[in-house]
Amino acid sequence: MTERLRNKTALVTGSTSNIGQAIAEAFAAEGAHVVVSGRNERRGAQVVEGIRASGGRADFVAADLDGSADASRDLAERARAVLGGRIDVLVNNAGVYPAPDTAGTDEETFDRVYGVNVKAPFFLTAAVVPAMTEAGGGVIINLGSWIARLGVPLGSLYSSTKGAVETLTRAWAAEFGPLGVRVNAISPGVILPPAPEGxxxxxxxxxxxGTPAGGVGTPAAVAHAAVWLAGDESAFVHGTVVDVDGGRTGVAVIAA
Structure with a gap:
């Protein structure tokens, strides 16, 4: 433990599994007090238990970020209360990924995906930033996706929401940077937990x-990037999207 985030507080949405869990665990390992958030209380409790067992500080705050402004504001208020009155780092990670084709996407599905993936982080950020600026600054990290810039079949709905998140990242960096709040994003590639042998x-x-990495990444790879963006080492980084995708979007892929 290097404690790069010592005395920092953090709220990580969608952190009861996969990438969000890895980010919460990495933040705690670096000294941050972390709020683990999600819909599943059992999984949330397990993540918190694991962090505490490793000597970190974490609490679970249940939340269903459906896109309503009220849900986002409520999470911000409850997380601040648990974290002693302030949130230094917000990670907008929660998201959903149904993959119907365009013609097969009904309006209810469209609204739900945009609600969770775009409206929820929009209103959560709006609820968190004012207190951040009053406290002297903070960090926002958004989770994008490689398919926001590289089209894949059946990805139109999800990829469009992640394109919106990347655009918000740049716009928020311009809006909030002068107020002391840095905003950046991470664009994961194909990320999978380590597979069982065999x-x-x-x-x-x-x-x-055919990519430079030659294989899939793990949630830990994204977590390492999040720790860097959350810490002082990236103090001069604003409005950027960090590709953690094994070179999938930036390098020509050579078919085997």
């Missing part, structure tokens, strides 16, 4: 053939 290849692995 298991069959995951379909996502095909998408990474």
């Amino acid at each position: 298991s069959d290849p995951h379909p996502g692995e095909v998408m990474m053939k």
